[in-house]
Amino acid sequence: MATDLNTEGYINPLDNPAAANAQINALLNEVKQEEVAKPNISLPAGGNFTLPGGYVLGGDYASVRYDAEVRELTGADEEALTKARSGGIGKFVSTLLQAGTVSVAGMKATPALLSELLLGDRDMLLLEIRRATYGDEVEWEHYTCPWCQEEFHLTITLDEIPVRRLDDPSKRVFEVELRRGRKAFVRLPAGSDQEALLAVADRATDSEQNTLLLSRCIISVVQADGSEHAVSGNPDFARSLGIADRKAILEAIEKNQPGPQYNDVKFTHDSCGKEVPLFISAGDLFQGL
Ligand SMILES: [Zn+2]
Known part of the structure; x- marks a missing residue:
């Protein structure tokens, strides 16, 4: 967390113009030498x-x-x-x-x-x-602490984003308990599901997007009497599910999905000593694009 400007070795030109000029020239020479040493063509990293x-x-x-x-x-x-x-x-x-x-x-x-x-x-x-x-570094020029409202320069490294691993590959299909003794077999969403969701993101409500995701990822439902019904690709079934059951399945998908946990980054703000939750979006990662 870099919150302070590095002013070590800084010479105020008003106090000592000659020394400040000498320092600036030395810095410019350093830059020039580095440029000369660089190859003309570098392969992408x-x-x-x-x-x-x-x-x-x-x-x-x-x-x-x-x-x-x-x-x-x-x-x-x-x-x-x-x-x-x-x-x-x-x-x-x-x-x-x-x-x-x-x-x-x-x-x-x-x-x-x-x-x-x-x-x-x-x-x-x-x-x-x-x-x-x-x-490695993601920067926010002006980040405001939600607890003390202080504005500062926030830097986090990509390694501070926790990554959840799927230790058992078969866990990409899992069981979710539903109400009234039923259960659902659900699979983790893949890229094709994300593409389908993003294709309608600008015109579908959150609930409609949830219906689409559920209709793609619920494989089957087992009734209380043990009979199993395939429901994959059936939006009417996803709509007929109770709100609590839909929520349980969506939460299980979220909890089981491996990968970087962009909503689970925390840091301690030095000034107020409080823990600040940070929500990072793809937009934050690719600020320049
Ligand atoms: Zn603070």
């Missing part, structure tokens, strides 16, 4: 990392791969992203993932492969593309 959910090969939970590689976004990507932005947030996210992801599980990151990945793995790709493009 990138990195390998571990996916928190993993890519299941051939539907077999015994063969899951966690390796992925991203690269730095370039000027050409920036042009494509600026164009994609006018096509809505869904188009923007898929363009960003497509541009920055080199490979997943040793395979080329095609749109089809990216849409198969769990939401949490896609969030992880975004985080790593961000790291490769802008570095």
